[in-house]
Amino acid sequence: MAKTKTVFFCQNCGTSYPKWQGQCQSCKSWNTIVEEVVEKPTSNEVWKATKSLDNTSTHKTPLLLSDIKIGTKQYRLDTKSSEFNRVLGGGLVPGSMILLGGEPGIGKSTLLLQICLNLPFKSLYVSGEESIEQIKMRAVRMPKSSSDLCYLYSGNKTHDIFKQITKIKPEILIIDSIQTLSTDSIDAAPGSVSQIRECTNELLYFAKKTHTPVLLIGHITKDGHLAGPKVLEHLVDTVLQFEGDRNFVYRILRSQKNRFGSTSELGIYQMQSNGLEEVHNPSELFLSKKDEAHSGTTVATIMEGMRAILIEIQALVSSAVYGTPQRSTTGYSTKRLNMLLAVLEKRAGFKLGAKDVFLNITGGMDTEDPATDLAVIAAILSSNEDEPIDDSFCFAAEVGLTGEIRPISKIEQRINEAQKLGFTKMFISKYSKFNEQNYHIELIKISKIEELINALFEV
Ligand code: TYD
Numbered sequence: 001m002a003k004t005k006t007v008f009f010c011q012n013c014g015t016s017y018p019k020w021q022g023q024c025q026s027c028k029s030w031n032t033i034v035e036e037v038v039e040k041p042t043s044n045e046v047w048k049a050t051k052s053l054d055n056t057s058t059h060k061t062p063l064l065l066s067d068i069k070i071g072t073k074q075y076r077l078d079t080k081s082s083e084f085n086r087v088l089g090g091g092l093v094p095g096s097m098i099l100l101g102g103e104p105g106i107g108k109s110t111l112l113l114q115i116c117l118n119l120p121f122k123s124l125y126v127s128g129e130e131s132i133e134q135i136k137m138r139a140v141r142m143p144k145s146s147s148d149l150c151y152l153y154s155g156n157k158t159h160d161i162f163k164q165i166t167k168i169k170p171e172i173l174i175i176d177s178i179q180t181l182s183t184d185s186i187d188a189a190p191g192s193v194s195q196i197r198e199c200t201n202e203l204l205y206f207a208k209k210t211h212t213p214v215l216l217i218g219h220i221t222k223d224g225h226l227a228g229p230k231v232l233e234h235l236v237d238t239v240l241q242f243e244g245d246r247n248f249v250y251r252i253l254r255s256q257k258n259r260f261g262s263t264s265e266l267g268i269y270q271m272q273s274n275g276l277e278e279v280h281n282p283s284e285l286f287l288s289k290k291d292e293a294h295s296g297t298t299v300a301t302i303m304e305g306m307r308a309i310l311i312e313i314q315a316l317v318s319s320a321v322y323g324t325p326q327r328s329t330t331g332y333s334t335k336r337l338n339m340l341l342a343v344l345e346k347r348a349g350f351k352l353g354a355k356d357v358f359l360n361i362t363g364g365m366d367t368e369d370p371a372t373d374l375a376v377i378a379a380i381l382s383s384n385e386d387e388p389i390d391d392s393f394c395f396a397a398e399v400g401l402t403g404e405i406r407p408i409s410k411i412e413q414r415i416n417e418a419q420k421l422g423f424t425k426m427f428i429s430k431y432s433k434f435n436e437q438n439y440h441i442e443l444i445k446i447s448k449i450e451e452l453i454n455a456l457f458e459v
């Protein structure tokens, strides 16, 4: 039996060391070095298997940019899922490798299985976590529960997977998850730094050689980073993050890195009993439909990536029961709330110092967009005065320390969204610059907090 050899790997950058040390010399991070058993590959059959696959276009000499032809082959593959295409920057690029990360139970497997079922071309879904019967049970819950083009395979050896690939010749490969894979060429445990790196390299080689897109599901660690070496993120072309609060139905698919598109696009989904449903009009998800007007509720326009979303803000101002008034927020920064309360006190003369103030963004959304400031102030004033604000009004402006109402970015997109959803009045900064002729919604331009108070409560 071959002598076992152990090597110490940095989990952050993947550098190897012959013995343990506290700090990685290469990336300077502390306590990231772990011991792993490794055996040098003898005969690497897996590589031979991948090399026997379709062998096209590798250029030995440099070519002029203008001489390079992308080819007649369609450059982006349509996944038939508009949200997924949008996040990828218009579809799957052949030969690209995509890593999808997210907390356990957030819906990663569900998302990719659902995409496979809708694909108009042959796909292979490899699961190292579930049996094919379990995957089938999941598929049965989905709106399109079967497909003649979706192959399922349960296994975790790259060698076996490549064998199946040569037989089936899928046009897209899904791996659920990269942490469960292992290759025979090294002897480390699945999920270890060297295994993850080696398996990813083999899959990357396959993707680039055969122009097949490969989607990897990746686990994340308890502090929210993708598990495995940081090099994994460098190796792949696209890193997607699937996130959301498990107590709420909506899920957001963000792109953290994308070699073939913008990272500011995001996809919004809703987790239902029959799988994930795409949300084309996110504002409807976050705005509650009410029959009566309540004080303390306003609507703000925020930007999530390139999309404008309207969200509801609720404030409750009440006399403090205890000596020190409470300031509590959900989905919003408490520091920012304190700042806005100080501005209201100093610039508009509202004595809120002895009152409890609670602020909540409904639907489990959270935001740091400064454009919510005006809506937050309006909600606080409305609750303080116990005067409801018309539910067809919305707000989009930042509030400065001097009490001035400041313009915000992408105002036109925000106005468009508000107009589309049937809002009648939108409060914006007097200094916002855009072409006003394009809109029929009534725009109320203000420059100071006093003007907001006059416009809302007509005192
Ligand atoms: P899953 O895709 O297994 O998550 P991940 O792969 O990210 O760990 O999703 C699991 C959760 O999704 C599970 O808690 C139940 C829920 N779910 C639904 O609500 N509806 C469905 O149709 C499916 C398939 C799952």
Ligand code: MG
Pocket: 108, 109, 110, 129, 176
């Ligand atoms: Mg899963």
